[in-house]
Amino acid sequence: MRQAGMLVERMKKGEAAPDKHFNPYLHEALEYQNILLTGGEWAERKTSCFADSSKPLLIEVGCYMGKNVLEFAEHNPEWNILGIDITYKRTVKAARKIKSLGMENAKIVISDARQALAELPAGSLAGLCVFFPDPWPKKKQRKNRLLQEHFFEILKEKLNPNGGFFWFKTDSEDYFLCVQETLRQLKWSESESDARPNGLEPLPYTTVFEALFIGKNLPIYRRVYQPQRANVEESPQR
Numbered sequence: 001m002r003q004a005g006m007l008v009e010r011m012k013k014g015e016a017a018p019d020k021h022f023n024p025y026l027h028e029a030l031e032y033q034n035i036l037l038t039g040g041e042w043a044e045r046k047t048s049c050f051a052d053s054s055k056p057l058l059i060e061v062g063c064y065m066g067k068n069v070l071e072f073a074e075h076n077p078e079w080n081i082l083g084i085d086i087t088y089k090r091t092v093k094a095a096r097k098i099k100s101l102g103m104e105n106a107k108i109v110i111s112d113a114r115q116a117l118a119e120l121p122a123g124s125l126a127g128l129c130v131f132f133p134d135p136w137p138k139k140k141q142r143k144n145r146l147l148q149e150h151f152f153e154i155l156k157e158k159l160n161p162n163g164g165f166f167w168f169k170t171d172s173e174d175y176f177l178c179v180q181e182t183l184r185q186l187k188w189s190e191s192e193s194d195a196r197p198n199g200l201e202p203l204p205y206t207t208v209f210e211a212l213f214i215g216k217n218l219p220i221y222r223r224v225y226q227p228q229r230a231n232v233e234e235s236p237q238r
């Protein structure tokens with residue numbers, strides 16, 4: 001499988017874009033040097049790409065064209081927001097908006113989320129959002145899902161032990177139940193109802209897909225999970 005962002009990575013190193021891969025977004029991606037990062041750039045600059053790297057980092061995986069990245073960044077100026085997606089069109093459209101608004105606390109990475117996440121130093125992530133991931137609805141497709149036990153093992157290592165959270169929304173009951181079961185087995189805590197993490201401005205942060213599903217009156221599953229830490233598990237019950 002071609003690595004997301006590989007062509008633009010090569011173009012930044014001086015290679016011409018091959019004609020057969022011509023894609024206007026590929027060329028536009030070069031205009032957002034410090035806003036739209038390739039996976040390789042993220043690996044090199046993950047702790048220095050934001051103007052103020054001391055702010056807590058919130059990542060949205062599958063950020064689409066950036067609606068929520070922009071909302072998070074605008075309403076939470078004390079946070080750094082990173083959107084990750086795998087297509088040129090979506091990441092370029094997100095970066096275009098960030099540039100036009102002059103936002104310093106929002107960046108986009110074109111990469112598979114698993115690779116971008118693996119680059120983070122342990123304990124450095126304040127929160128990770130995955131909203132309406134591709135559901136892979138058939139049983140034999142489940143192996144393609146992003147959210148599996150291994151993903152959560154890595155995520156636990158990357159989340160800040162003091163309050164780091166995973167915020168999940170989906171319309172897929174089966175995906176929701178699989179994630180819920182996995183995280184119960186891993187002993188993560190779960191917040192129900194219209195969950196929204198503490199520390200962020202209390203907006204609904206309705207996503208593009210969420211608005212579509214709400215319009216069709218479909219059920220939506222929203223949860224915030226946090227890994228249990230050793231000192232929490234050992235504290236005496238009252």
Ligand SMILES: C[S@@+](CC[C@H](N)C(=O)[O-])C[C@H]1O[C@@H](n2cnc3c(N)ncnc32)[C@H](O)[C@@H]1O
Pocket residue numbers: 061062063064084085086087090111112113114130131132133134146207208209210
């Ligand atoms: C169904 S869309 C949901 C978009 C948005 N989160 C929303 O709720 O409106 C799923 C998004 O995840 C992205 N995606 C799929 N696999 C990914 C991966 N491995 N890493 C990062 N993004 C991924 C897709 O390109 C797409 O933009």
